[in-house]
Amino acid sequence: MSDSESTSQTTRDQAIAWLLRLRDAPADAQLQRTFADWLAINPAHQTAYRQVQAQWDWLEPLKDQAFRARDEALRYRPQTHHSTWRQWPAYSAAAALLFGVGLAIFSPQGWYGLPHSYNTAKGQRQVVALSDGSELELNTDTEVRVHFNHAQRRVELIRGEAFFKVIHNADRPFSVQAGNLSVRDIGTAFDVYKQADRVSVTVQEGVVEMSVQSEHRELHAGQQLAYSDDHRFVPVIASDIAAATAWRQGQLIFNGRRLVEVLAEIGRYHDVQIRLPDPKLAELRVNGSFRTEQLDGMLNAVTALLPVNVKRIGEREIVLEAASGKR
Template sequence: MSTEPKPDDAERLLERACGWLSRMHSGDFSLAEQRQLEDWRAADPAHDRAWQQARKVWRGMEGLRGRAIPGSEPLLHERYRKPQSRPIRETPYRPPRWALAIACSAVLAVTLAVLFPPPAWRADYLTGKGEQRSLFLADGSRVTLNTATALAVHFDDSVRRVELLAGEAFFEVAKNAQRPFVVNAGGSEVWAIGTAFDVQRQSAQTRVELLEGIVEIRNAQQHRERLTAGQSASIDADNIALQTVNPPESMALWREGYLQFDGVPLREAVAQINQYRPGRVLLLNPALADKRISGLFRLDALDQAIASLKAAVPELEITNITPYLVVVR
């Protein structure tokens, strides 16, 4: 059985992990509490995932520590208030540990939403913008994550299920007829036994490209289609559209370090460049957004891809504001 917590449970576990972490950094963390924390983490894999997520946020806040907290400085009328004639000696107040834990948990929860968007909360594996990563799962299957991808793994005794929370991944599935391999992306599913295929989760649909073998794909309405090697499918809530890719070798070229445009609209080409390139390319001329772009470009030289847009659309103007901000109009 899968031990993946429900959304409410995941939130509760994250709050619990934040509480442990804040107590650890309070300066008063006993050996007995350390053992309790270790026992809690070992009790369930979901506990340890929540702990790792809380630690990521804590590390991300390193640059904020030591800075003045907004609102901590006295107000102007308080700063120049006339002192009392007979000063009162006050005992420094030290908040109890539970108050510190609650405050730190609140700060961590807010920061988590900023630094790690919701897909990252549930992910077992992540890549950043422009990053790619290959890994082996417990069953021997190999997964290659593309840029800005989040993947969660939910294996049990009967099904090898993974969830593509965001981005794109290429799967080389270890054969096991008794335990099908299922990729869930939104409301879409890809069922396989031992194949090689690419899945890209987009805002309105999921795209699947099959390099070898056979897979079954299902949409949210449980409409099913069988995909064979060399075919691709675009899946949305109501429809599954199949097509043949020629040549099949052009599938998932990002694994080889290339970005290919095959007659795609300019707006889509810009969006794909933005998935990999640091900074932002802004398309400010909607009249040119549907112009078609073709070409093959290296992912480590996307400035050349931007410059080549003008060759395809001569009326295009490209302005480099900074190395990280390019305006196309």
């Protein structure tokens, strides 16, 4: 082991010890001052402590689970406070054991893996870097649950829409579960949109396999397919790759979409109810590109394109009515 490696490990052990001591005596003013002095000695101390703190926070979900390493680490208490340096080995040994067991069992590469949930509110988007190097991008009002372990990588799309850039690994397959539909990556970038009556899949790069029980469909770059709530694979109508993934640039693109569908899409991004009481207006077709964050701009564009007027009823309710003499 080189001197730098030894020093790094020593610093890490000290950081672990400090973490446990500060948790044990958070109100000890003298301890806080000594800790501040230790941080100031070397920038590497600050880096090591941040890393150890981040690992501890990552293991926080295990606080209600009992296993020997954790119990030993949390049960340890020093007999006196006279010699900080002499107490470090006992602290760091217990904590290192805790971290080692936790990372080996519960990390995304561990035997079991610990699920993580991510979600966005209406109007929000979020990009999540996954532990395997893959990337997950969440659209508005979306929730996913990520479960990685030593054998597999699985994401459950609970609601909404997400775009996946997957680092392919045949030994650890990557799959997305949306209702009854399973989407398996074969080295690709793809979009999955869970709607009330269907799950739509759009492939930007590579190949995916859509599976439901014994039925399978393979999709290649540039292709789209949906699985409906009546248990059928159905083509995606009046859409294309650019339109399906435009939300990633904060846009909505409609190519001949029915007005009722357009209003449903607009409503995903804003905390308002948009109603269309006249069923005759539902079949009007919309073409154009709109910014998702600009509700008034989208509605004004719709009224400019179609014979409808916008009527606001309170702060969170909007009604579209036929424009007089233009139906």
